[in-house]
Amino acid sequence: MSFLSIQNLHKSYGATPIFSDIDCEIGQGEFVTLLGPSGCGKSTLLRCIAGLTGVNGGRILLGGQDLVPLAPQKRGIGMVFQSYALFPNMTVQQNVAFGLRMQQVGKAESAQRVGEALAMVELGDFAARYPHQLSGGQCQRVALARSLVTRPRLLLLDEPLSALDARIRKHLREQIRAIQQELGLTTIFVTHDQEEALVLSDRIFLMNAGKIVQSGNAETLYTAPVDAFAAGFIGNYNLLDAEAASRLLGRPIGGRIAIRPESIRLGGQGGIEAQIRSHSLLGNVIRYRVEARGVELLVDVLNRSAADMHASGQRIVLNIEANAIREVA
Ligand SMILES: Nc1ncnc2c1ncn2[C@@H]1O[C@H](COP(=O)(O)OP(=O)(O)OP(=O)(O)O)[C@@H](O)[C@H]1O
């Protein structure tokens, strides 16, 4: 049975529909990521669940109870916003305790729970500081502690890591995942970073223009995109129309196909004749742009040694495994 059930949710701003029939089911303790391009409606969906904006129709059931008629503070939901606004005139301790004060939790219990929440985000020594005395990453951790301390039934995280550098981002996302698993917290995490979605999630909901276009685990989304949008958004698929695909593969292909760049092998015996157009170094991977039979393709190769590098203009053969070719709508 699902813990959070969203049924036929409809939301417009004035005459502009943002989404019209969102349906999804999320299990207790599940970590779900909403992934999609800017403007597709991710934040709006979270704000509807949290009750920060009204809905125009549909139901949001949490543990069987419809949230739609409830005020935000009655919903038992913790939220970290895309722009994590801390109260500047309050210390870290006071910021985190704020939600408990609203719930009229007693002083002693509040102090204990704030201490636990700060320890969880490794900020125990920072309780007396003010937000302007913290780094961006520390502020985001305070925002996280502030949402955890009220022991929400559901945690909504709207790009909580977007302002951080790559190293802290990686560290903090691991912390979030660990805390979420330790507390068994049902969580919806919004990002437009596909890598983040792939590493963190039990399940990913891929959104585009107000619709959930595909949902599944990381492997499903990565290896079996349902359509050209999904293939374009996750991984760096080569998308070919039927004509180009037929020319490249030398046999009739009926529709559009997608080929992942790392599933094309360069060199070896036999295969399709091709020429290197250019390459770029992505750290551990070299991404080649090659041309074969008038079709341009991206090919990713693990960067093992400088001796493996192919120069622009070099002629080469490439091989594409049959099971790496996916038809997409
Ligand atoms: N208060 C509002 N009034 C009118 N339109 C709005 C309002 N808030 C958001 N929108 C519009 O709703 C659409 C969805 O916005 P939303 O903030 O949900 O996108 P998002 O997927 O979170 O994007 P991003 O990744 O950039 O944060 C956008 O086209 C946006 O312009």
Ligand SMILES: [Mg+2]
């Ligand atoms: Mg947003």
